[in-house]
Amino acid sequence: MGRLFGTDGIRGEANRYPMNSQIAFGVGQAVAHLFKKGSHRPKIIIGKDTRISGYMLEGSLEAGVTSMGGNPYLVGVLPTPGIAFVTQSMRADAGIVISASHNPYEDNGIKVFNGGGSKLSDEQEEHIEDLILNDKLTSLLPPPREMGQAYRMEDVHGRYIVFLKNTFPRELSMEGMKIVLDVANGATYKVAPEAFAELGADVEVIHNMPNGLNINDNCGSQHTGDLKRRVAEKRASIGLAFDGDGDRLIAVDEKGREVTGDQILLMCAHTLKEQGKLKNNLLVSTVMSNLGLRVACKKYGLRHYASKVGDRYVLEDMLRLWRERAAKPDKKALEAWWAQIGKWRAKKSLSYRNSNEIIKPQYAIQRLYELTKDRDTYITTEVGQHQMWAAQFYQFQEPARWMTSGGLGTMGYGLPASVGVQLAHPNSLVIDIAGEASVLMTMQEMSTAVQYDLPIKIFILNNQYMGMVRQWQELLHGGRYSHSYTEALPDFVKLAEAYHAHGIRCEHPDELDEKIREMIEVQKPVIFDCVVDPAENCFPMIPSGRAHNEMLLGDAATRVEDAVTEKGKMLV
């Protein structure tokens, strides 16, 4: 089998094999096929630089993708990193760049990446080659009504410029700075001048009249003569030269001296190190970097790692090395601290008495954790006892998995929060651990969840009480209950059904696991009415008027009357 893909995708002279319309058509079909999952119609972003052959290749790719049932989104001329950005922000399945980078206009290329903006794996590329070169695509074509539709996106420049501007630190400004840009008659000719001008710079642009034949022609990152002259002539602070597709950059300083990519890397690494932000004190570049870079890294006390040529390998190595731990904890030094923590833990301040007859809310959360811990789970909560039990018994293992209003105490937060989290993480399991009173405050948001197909799970610890209020009334007000009990709750299963969602009621500890599994399986919003012990209290608790180190544990609660002084009672 002949290979089409090299380190930079498929490359060659335009209108000749493999850079002809037949192969481009095949790539369009193969990519659409690769990213089709069941009835899912793959969304594929296609962008290009300014080469004349871009029109032909764009048209062929568009035809290929639509014929295989995918929807191509044509963004027109945009730098390669801009196409990766749009692919990610549009949540597309893949992006295709038509460009031969810094090479002359006669050449062209096709580069494919996945929805995350990274290049395809070797296996995916081999799969595409196999489909094209062994004539396997025709038999995969769908019937006419399953063919795709193409869209032309007009507003991508603005979106990409906003993204670029957001990467520039707020405390810095380009106000009053003269900058010369050489856009190589290529893909950056519109975006780069606008982005820098919007950041306040006084921008002068050269080689910004693309005509299809002049890309990289004696200009851009490979030929910086014109830029150097213009920087000196205009007494500019800096000059920047891009290559044809805008993923390569050479800078020129105020004296017209070239600053190479290696030098820029070193400046970035050194600055980050000074700011204490250089993870593992490490700079990764390719083996093509100059020996001088290594020497300079030594001089500035930086570690250097050389990857294989190709940005994919650099990224892979960066991620692998980034995950390495910078410092190992000194176990010996921590022993005394762990012993102290052990003593505190031995008190078992979260213990509770479980029951075979009635579901204890703590037990329900423990089971919920056990049955969801191997999934990509996010938890939101309302406010009340259930919120505290969720914090105590759901064993969070990662940051940013716990969305709660904390001390702000916003009943009604958990349901809309779960809608937001599910929208941001469509494939994750999102659970609102709720109280029956809180969740009714924003129950209308069930409509939003149903309308936008967000399969959120509302796990109600239904104790028929505003439990948190009842607990205070019981323990601190001598059991004089006031407005904390509800006899008139809706039937939550029917309420779920009224919203065209799924309802589950669970009343016995024995059925808990099976019903939690059902909740997870259903690909719809679910209201889970978990009927729990109405009298359970949440501990530890600080009696009013007492200090933090005088917390009441569960067993002490029986003597709580003694624990709260008259003065303390008057405080609540």
Ligand SMILES: Cc1ncc(C[n+]2csc(CCOP(=O)(O)OP(=O)(O)O)c2C)c(N)n1
């Ligand atoms: C909007 C709002 N109103 C009132 C309160 C005061 N408050 C805190 S918890 C609570 C009761 C919550 O009851 P429920 O949702 O059933 O949770 P439980 O304590 O029973 O688990 C109340 C009224 C609040 N935090 N927010």
Ligand SMILES: [Mg+2]
């Ligand atoms: Mg309640």
